[in-house]
Amino acid sequence: MPDYAWPDTEHRTLIGKRIPRVDSPAKVSGQAKYTYDVRRPGMLYGKVLRCPYAHAKIISVDTSAAQKIPGVKAIHIVQQPGSTIFWAGDDVVAIAAVDEPTAEDAARVVKIEYQKLPHFVSDAEPPPNVAEPAVGPLSQIDIWDLELPEEQIAAEVRRRGVSFRATQAVLAQLRRFRMPEVIVDAIARAPYRPLTDETSGSLYQRVATETKGDPDKALVEAEVVSEGLYGCSVITHCCLESHGSIMEWPERNQLFSYMSTQGVSAIGAQLADPLNVPAANIRVHQDHIGGGFGSKFAVDRWHVAAAHLSRKAGGQPVRIMLERDAELEVAGARPSAYARVRVAAKRDGTITTWESRSWGTGGPGGGGMVPLPYIFDVPNQRKEHIAVRNNIGPGRAWRAPSHPQAAVITMGALNDLAAKLDMDPLDLWMKNLDIAGQRKETFREELGIAAELMEWKQKWQPRGQNKFGSLARGLGLSIHLWGGRGHASDCDLTIHPDGSVDIKMGTQDLGTGTRTVISVVAAETLGIPISAINLQIGDSQFPSSGVSGGSSSVGAVSASTRRAAIDARDVLFSKVGLVLNVPPDQLECVNGTVRVKNNPNNSLSWKQACSKLGVMPITVRGRNPNTVKPPDLTGSGVGGVQMAEVEVDIETGVVKVKKMVAVQDCGLIIDLKTAESQCLGALIMGISYALFEEKIMDLTSGRMLNANMQFYRLAGLADIPELVVHFMTGKGYDERGVIGLGEPPVISPGAAISTAVANAIGVSVPFLPLTPNRVLDALARKPGA
C-alpha cells in the first residue's frame, strides 16, 4: 500500500510555500474568459422582464407587439397568468433577439397586467409578541437554517411540507452536501406545498424555542446582567460577474451550457427535471467565474428560461446575463438576524445565562435561527426565534451562512457584558474559553498571538476613554468556528510517454486558488515544476467534483489529486524500477528526476522515465474520500480570532477601521500566498459589510432602493487599513490535513469592528452596517448624552 500521507516539513518543496496563483497572468492580461465573455456563433441575447411589484398576481401577459419586432427570435413566459409574485424583480417574461438593443426594445412593448397585493418589506423592528408557530412550507435554505436536532428538523419537514419538488436529483444533491439521512428521508416523503398566500401563514412565525439548564434561577443568582439589541441587515452578494448562462441545443435532446456557477458537476442534475432532458445529455462548462460567495449553487429561473428560449429558437445559443439591478435585487441576499439579548455573569466574569429573542428574514419563507449564543455554550439558556416572512426577496447562502450574524449578536452582547463588569473583553473571552467547545485551546493560543499583533494590552482602554478631540478610538475582538472538510471529488491524472502531465476535474475555481492548489499538489508529488502540468477544470464531462461551498473545495481537490498523483507515480516507478534495477518502492520523484533513494546518481530525467511507459499514456483516478487509501487527507473544524482597531468621528458618525488582525487555523496549508489572500480578502469584505452594505427597501413601493453600485456601496481601496494575517501552522496543525478557508475569516470582521466601535464611543451601535446615521443615533441615546 503506497503512503498517501502529506509529506513532512523537510520533504516539502512547494506545499506551504508562497506560490503565485497559476491563473494570475490570464487574469491580469484580460485573457481569462468568463461566462459573460463567451460569444458563441449565432448567439442571441436574452432579456428578462421583471415584476415591478413586491407582491402581485399576474393577470395577463401580452407579447404580441414584441413578437412583431424584426430580430426577435423567441419569447418565453416564465410565470404564467395566475402566478403570484413574492418579490420585486422576479422573472415574468424572457425574450431572445439578435442583439441586446433589439431585446430591450421588445421587452419594452410587452404588456403585463398585475393585480397588486399588499406587500411587507420591513424586518428590523422587533416582532409583535404574538407569533404563531410556523406553518409555511420549507425551502431548502430554510431546512439548512433550522437550528434543531435532526429528528426535530425531520418532524418540522413532515409537518410543514416543502416548497420545492423533492426529485431524485435534489435528494442526491442534499446527500452530497451531507444532509443527515433522516432529514433527506423526511423531505422525500413530505407533502409538496408550493409557496402561496394560502400556505405561507402569518408574517411572524415562531420557528424555534429552546431552554437549557435553569435560566430563571441563574438570572436571579447572577451578579451582573447586561441587556442589549444587536443584529445585521440583509446584504447582497453583489458578484461582479452577474448570474447567467449561455444555453444551446446542438441536437434536439442535447443541451450545452456555459454557466457562471459554483457547481459545474451539479448543474446537469438540477436542469434535467425542468427541461425534461436526461442529465446525461447536459454538458456544463465554465472557465472562470467572477464571484459566487454562495449565491451561485442553484439553477435559477433565468437559466431555465435561456434554455427554453434556445429551444424555441431552434437550438441557437441564447445568453442571459443579469443586469446589475437584477443581480442586486434578486440574485443574492444574506438573511438578516436581530436579537434582544440578556446575558448574565458572576462578578469574576463567569458567564452563566443567555436569553435571546431573535428574529430575521430570509424572504418569503422566513428563514431560520442563527446559532446563538455563538461558540460559547452558556450553561443556562432560553432562546426563541421568530421568522419574518416578507417580500424582500429570497435569501441565499452567503459565505459562512448564519455565522457572521451569530458572531455580531453574541460578541456584541458579551462585549457589553464586559463593559458592565469593568473587564477588558480579552480577559472575559479568556475567562470563558472552557465553554468554547473543541477548539478552545486553539482559541487560547490564537487570542494570545492576536493580542500581541494588535498590541492589545498597550492600546486597550475602557469604553469611551480613548478620545482626542472629536476622534474616539477603540478595540474589538471576535472568535469564530467553521468545518471545512473536503467534499467528494474525483481527479483523473494522465502521464504521457513524452513526460507531459494533464489533470481533468469537474471542479471550479472561484478565485480562491483551487487551480493553484491542484497544481501544487500534483507538482509536489511528481517532483516536476507546476508549469509542466496541464490542468483542466470547469467541465461536467470531467470526473465530478463537489460544489464549491462551505469551504469544502480545497480539502477535496488536494486529497483526490494527491491520491491520483501517488498512484500514477507508482505505475511509473514499476516501469522505471526495471530499468534502474531496483524495486519500485526504492524510487523517488525529486527535482524533475526519478531516482533511487539514497543514490541520487542512479536516476532518469522525468522525460526519460516517462518514455519507459511505451506508447500508451497512463491515466489513474484519485478519489476523495477514499477509506481504502488512507490516511484521511482532509480535516474539519477550524478556529480563528480577529481583532479590530477603529477610529470614530463622534461629530460626523464616520467610522474608519485603522487596523485588523486575523489569526487563523486551517490545517495543512497548500499555498500560503493564496491562503493569505483569502484571509485578507475576507477582512476587506468584512469591513465592507460592517460599515457600508445594506439592501435598503422602500416601504412604499416594496423595491430595493439601492440596486446599483453607487448606493450599494462596497468598500474601496481607501477604506482598507493595515491588515495583519497570521496562520497557525506546524506541529498540532499541519497533521490535521487540508481544511477549507473560504468561510472562516469572513465570520468575525463584523463582530470585531462593531465591538471596537462600542469601545470607542462608549455605547453599542445595535445594527450593522455601522453607518454615520446609526452611530450618531446610538450616541444620542447613550445615557448621559
Place this chain on the structure above:
Amino acid sequence: MLKRRSFVKKNILLNNQTNPLTFRDVTFLKFPASHWRYRIVVGPQVITVAGKEVLVHGPGKVPMQFTINHKKYKACLEPRVTLLDTLRDQFGLTGAKRVCDRAECGACTVLMNKKAMYACSVLAIEAQAAEILTVESLMRENTLHPVQQAFVDNDASQCGFCTPGFVVACSVFLDEHPSPTPEDIRRGLAGNFCRCGTYDGIKKAIAQRMQRGA
C-alpha cells in the same frame, strides 16, 4: 432613442473635435418609439435645430470606425451602443468587463487618448476619433506589463473580474503619478471596486512599482 448618458472618468471631458455633434447636444431630439421600423444603415441626416444645421446619426445602424490598440476596426452600430459593448460583442476584446454598466465600478476601464474612461458610459459613436487602448494592449509579446507583473507578484486578483479594470487604471495612474502619496492613491483609484477584497494586493503592487520606478 438615446438611452445612455455619457460620463467621463475624473471629470475630464472628452475632447472629440472631429465628431461634429456630441450626444449631449441632441438629447432633446425625440425619435418615435417605433424607430426600429426604420433601422437601416443610413448616413447622417441634416436637420435644423435652434437655427443651426446639425448632423443627426441613426437611430438605425451607422457605419463606424475605431482605433483600438493601434489597429483599425469597423462596425455598423446603432448610435445608442456603448463603447464597452462594442469592444466586447463586436471585436472580442473582453478584458474590459460589464459590471455596473453605469460608471460606478470601474471594471470596464479603458484608455481614451491616454485618459482612463469608463467604457460602459461612452457611446461608441463618440469614441471614433479617439485612440483607444484596452487591457489587451498592455502585454508585449507574451511579456506582462510591469504593472501586470506587480499584480501577479502580489496576488492582486482573486476571481479576477475587476482586475483588468484595475490594471488599466493603475497603469495610467502610475504614469501620471510616478511616486504617489497615499492621498493620491486614495483619490486616483477611488473609481474601481473589487468584491473579493484584493485591495491589499493592489496596494502592495503599487508600492512595488514605486520602488522600482513605474
